[in-house]
Amino acid sequence: AQKVTQAQTEISVVEKEDVTLDCVYETRDTTYYLFWYKQPPSGELVFLIRRNSFDEQNEISGRYSWNFQKSTSSFNFTITASQVVDSAVYFCALSEALRANSKLTFGKGITLSVRP
Amino acid sequence: DTAVSQTPKYLVTQMGNDKSIKCEQNLGHDTMYWYKQDSKKFLKIMFSYNNKELIINETVPNRFSPKSPDKAHLNLHINSLELGDSAVYFCASSQWTSGTGELFFGEGSRLTVL
Numbered sequence: 001a002q003k004v005t006q007a008q009t010e011i012s013v014v015e016k017e018d019v020t021l022d023c024v025y026e027t028r029d030t031t032y033y034l035f036w037y038k039q040p041p042s043g044e045l046v047f048l049i050r051r052n053s054f055d056e057q058n059e060i061s062g063r064y065s066w067n068f069q070k071s072t073s074s075f076n077f078t079i080t081a082s083q084v085v086d087s088a089v090y091f092c093a094l095s096e097a098l099r100a101n102s103k104l105t106f107g108k109g110i111t112l113s114v115r116p
Numbered sequence: 117d118t119a120v121s122q123t124p125k126y127l128v129t130q131m132g133n134d135k136s137i138k139c140e141q142n143l144g145h146d147t148m149y150w151y152k153q154d155s156k157k158f159l160k161i162m163f164s165y166n167n168k169e170l171i172i173n174e175t176v177p178n179r180f181s182p183k184s185p186d187k188a189h190l191n192l193h194i195n196s197l198e199l200g201d202s203a204v205y206f207c208a209s210s211q212w213t214s215g216t217g218e219l220f221f222g223e224g225s226r227l228t229v230l
Contacts, residue, residue, distance in 0.1 A: 033216055035218060039157075043204065043223065043224050043226075044221065044223050044224065045206065045208075045219075045221040045224075047218045047219070047220070050217075050218050052216070089157055091159065095216075097216050101164070101171050101172050103149075103161045103164065103172055103174075104149075104161065104219055105161075106158070106159040106160075108156070108157070108158055109157045109158070109159075111157075
């Protein structure tokens with residue numbers, strides 16, 4: 001069975017600090033996808049990134065970067081120079097691909113508070 | 117145009133009542149889902165449908181009955197509401213059932229059972 005662990009539950013930083021959100025996953029499949037979603041205080045779920053299991057290249061998008069390491073089954077998310085607008089709950093998620101009944105399994109989420 | 121829309125956004129009702137939440141997507145996706153987010157923010161899948169056919173039923177009580185009249189709509193009906201049903205319910209859609217595409221979520225419907 002697939003599982004996603006986000007061991008950090010709440011993180012508080014001061015604006016402009018860098019912060020890393022950890023994500024560890026478990027799966028028996030060799031083909032899978034990893035995702036990060038953001039849930040701001042307004043409540044909607046915003047897609048941030050998708051990474052497939054065959055692509056271990058790190059990705060950078062503006063102040064956001066992701067580090068995927070299959071050797072440690074981790075897919076960590078770093079926000080550089082954090083801003084108050086980054087305050088949200090961040091979810092890491094996993095889907096075992098190429099199945100007709102594939103489902104997205106979420107971690108418990110990390111609440112990030114960025115203080116001015 | 118909102119890609120995935122849910123109505124109502126808020127629902128307050130008494131225990132024992134029956135209620136429905138509607139969901140529509142205009143993305144042309146074949147697959148739709150219902151997720152439940154509890155008070156601790158934990159997101160768990162309830163159902164998924166592909167082109168009106170039930171694909172996933174994640175051991176949800178029989179009081180919950182999804183209905184998909186066409187592939188653009190997936191409604192959720194809940195009978196005999198209980199206090200524990202209070203949660204935010206998210207509808208989502210994706211292009212494929214195979215887990216390769218991201219899910220597009222609606223804004224959520226907050227259900228409060230008194």
